[in-house]
Amino acid sequence: MDFEIVSGDIPSLETECLVVAIEADGALSPAATAADQASNGYLSEILNGGDISGKTAQTLLLHKVPGLTAKRVLLLGVGKEDDRNNRNFRKIIKSAMGVVKSTGISSVTFALDARLTDDADLYRELRHLVEWSGNELYNYDETKSKKADPLKLEQIAIHVSENDSDLAETALLDGTAIVNGTSIARDLGNLPGNICTPTYLAEQALELDDEFDDLTTTIVDEEEMAELGMHCLLSVGNGSEQPSKLIVMEYKGGEEGDKPHVLVGKGITFDTGGISLKPGAGMDEMKYDMCGAASVFGAMTAICEMALPINVVGIVAAAENMPSGHATKPGDIVTTMSGQTVEILNTDAEGRLVLCDALTYAGKFEPASVVDIATLTGACIIALGHHATGILANNDELAAELIQAGEQAEDKGWQLPLWDEFQEQLDSNFADIANIGGRPAGTITAACFLSRFTKEYRWAHLDIAGVAWNSGGKEKGATGRCVPMLTQYLLNQAAEEE
Structure with a gap:
């Protein structure tokens, strides 16, 4: 257009x-x-x-x-x-x-x-x-x-008016970039799981590398992940024939040495729940469980088109969660890249398992901020419905920046508490941490799990389970949220740094 x-x-x-x-x-x-x-x-x-x-x-x-x-x-x-x-x-x-x-x-x-x-x-x-x-x-x-x-x-x-034409041109260019990024996120979300696999996402990232000079893509395969100690991420894909991938897209639009802002996306290309199998009704919608990853692709595309003067890293933890004789079982204990051990009480709480290793990996970039995006918990839909992204953070200033960006972009988010009292729900008798904390405050305890791996930097978690797609009827499909919020956040960071 x-x-x-x-x-x-x-x-x-x-x-x-x-x-x-x-x-x-x-x-x-x-x-x-x-x-x-x-x-x-x-x-x-x-x-x-x-x-x-x-x-x-x-x-x-x-x-x-x-x-x-x-x-x-x-x-x-x-x-x-x-x-x-x-x-x-x-x-x-x-x-x-x-x-x-x-x-x-x-x-x-x-x-x-x-x-x-x-x-x-x-x-x-x-x-x-x-x-x-x-x-x-x-x-x-x-x-x-x-x-x-x-x-x-x-x-x-x-x-x-002619007096407003320069401002209007800027708005047009930025708006067009966000439209393109949102459309890419929707396309990826709408593709079925037999096409949009972890390997397919990796191929799309390599195509972005070819398209934009300032973007470099690196694909970390399962062998390399094992060498890095990413056994938590790898555990999710154990039951699948599709190999898991860690996709790293580095955009260098800022000065050399400037600390990057990192976006980390949950890329579960299909989620059966694994051994903790989901009910069959509506399971087709679990192709949308990679919409966090899709939003990272969309935001990276938008900032490349805008040529933002900022350094950004997009990380996608991609895996397929399937039941099989090789699948991770409830009660299994795995070691994360950080060295912490996790008791997997429910294999359907897999998003946090791929994200925790990706968040540890993000620390190697010495980031200015890290924002992870995930369709993480159904509890977020109960809390906020289908209107707002759930925001939890170890830094209230970062949470406020994301809320402001969401208001500017008309892609709203709402902050939930991340108090130490909730951490106790993740206690395990057999490992350092359990991967679930029970039904109460499910969105918060999921973020509490992730917070154990983000203590070295400013971090926020966006739970987009309620906003990433529309269910049923003519409107069924991926929405492309929260590409506008993420892009606005990075626009604001670039303006501050400039």
Whole structure:
């Protein structure tokens, strides 16, 4: 998709569809007013007829409006001023794109110069317009025999004043990078487990290496992991014929010697639960258990496209969790790369087992911060539903930075406590630590487990179990969260360092 910033008089804009805002009670935005004046009150006449009132996300498509070069005009309701926020803004964009996609037009120009949110940040508003319109064009057909019809829409233009064009160009470039990163995360999440294996993820990382000069990929295989002492990570893949992989992507956009920020993704490409077998109903959705890894791929792609002046390392711990005669059993004890021993009481609590060794490995980079991302616990869905990412950290300042980034990116997170009292639930009679702590505070005790391996650096854990995919129905599929939050966090870090 080609995104473009345009300026100039509204009546003379050449586009197949001009989108203008209609405020509550039929009030015209400045762009709509310009179109109305050029058409000798044609829009006013339509509004007086009562076909559209300006309610949030209401639409009315007009053809051949006199006095305008645009072939069509889409009147788009933006609601009352008090109702304008990012949630409703997203609804407005979704509604507009629904009309645009249904018409088969090749170009659309958004001239939404009304105040659309409760935020005065024009960069953020324009970037969200790019992100959310781009996300509405996402379509998965990789594994279908009949591919989707080619998209007729080729260009999305955003009309701004000439004074704002430089800021708008920045917002467009950043928004496009985030759209691309989110789409990659969704593609990886939506692929089935027989295609998206640990080896497949490794191949995708090597392709990113080829695509971007500042990115270098290293694949650590099972033999090398064994030499490093990563027996906890290796234990998860014992029952599978698919070899586990530790994927390391190093982006060097900053100064040599600058400490990198590290993203660590859980990459369980399919999770049966192992010997602690999951129920059969809905198990197909366990292909999404690598969405943490997918978000790392997405964020790394976005920052490479943005050419951020910062050093970042993306680490993916990839394995397939299967039952077999070789599979790890409940009660088995394994030694981690850190030297700590773990009693595996439940093989379905495998995400923390691959992450703990990856987090120890992350320490070799002497990181400025480490953020791990994982579809780790169903308990997080009970706690926060499907709206917010769970955030737990050994550093409250880092947690606050991620929460702020989530608010800026409209990809929200919420902090949960990580108190020492919860650590006692992980006590084991036979090893240094158990891999589960019982039903109470399941999300927190999972993070407590990970915290045992992150004491040397600033660390935060993002539990995306509730936000990484939509279950059932037409909306079923990967969401690409939390690529926007991670990318915004790295944008903020780059701005601070610069």
